Amino acid sequence: MDQTFLEVLVARKRNLAAAILKVVFGILAALSLLMLPASVFFLAAVLLFGAGAYFCYLQEYIEYEYSYVCRELTVDRIMARSRRKSEADYDLDKIEVGAPQGSYHLDAYQNRSCKVRDYSSRSGVPTYVFYYEGQVKVILDGDEGLLQALHSGAPNKMFLN
Numbered sequence: 001m002d003q004t005f006l007e008v009l010v011a012r013k014r015n016l017a018a019a020i021l022k023v024v025f026g027i028l029a030a031l032s033l034l035m036l037p038a039s040v041f042f043l044a045a046v047l048l049f050g051a052g053a054y055f056c057y058l059q060e061y062i063e064y065e066y067s068y069v070c071r072e073l074t075v076d077r078i079m080a081r082s083r084r085k086s087e088a089d090y091d092l093d094k095i096e097v098g099a100p101q102g103s104y105h106l107d108a109y110q111n112r113s114c115k116v117r118d119y120s121s122r123s124g125v126p127t128y129v130f131y132y133e134g135q136v137k138v139i140l141d142g143d144e145g146l147l148q149a150l151h152s153g154a155p156n157k158m159f160l161n
Contacts, residue, residue: 003052004068006067007066007067008143008145010066013123018056020055025052057080062079064087065117070152072091073093075088075140090130092100092157095158096134098127100159100160101129103159115135115137117138118139119140120140128142133143
């Protein structure tokens with residue numbers, strides 16, 4: 001039985017569009033608040049712009065945490081460095097094939113139409129791809145420890161080259 005426990009934290013670059021929109025929505029909410037005595041319409045505007053600023057704040061900093069425990073990979077998304085949301089659980093037994101992006105092991109799966117789940121940093125770091133149950137393509141940024149753990153858990157499905 002595989003008793004490996006491993007956690008990897010991957011941070012995406014700061015989303016500048018979300019940062020700018022957060023400031024714009026905040027300014028618009030403040031201006032709408034100043035105009036509130038003039039009309040009830042501005043109350044709705046304050047609520048909408050405030051909600052927009054909050055959701056942009058959540059999207060500004062995104063990190064992914066990969067947890068590998070007993071042949072199961074769990075991916076969590078951490079928004080704004082404070083809110084955690086569980087994204088997915090992947091059982092190693094249900095993975096069809098996994099290899100670094102561009103590997104010849106993935107050639108047979110390139111033209112397959114399936115959902116893409118990108119949990120990478122999108123910063124040019126070499127990524128690792130695996131196909132889960134034939135329906136989902138998962139993209140990760142894994143360090144050597146995580147890739148070795150995945151390979152040792154399923155050596156005939158998970159390739160390092």
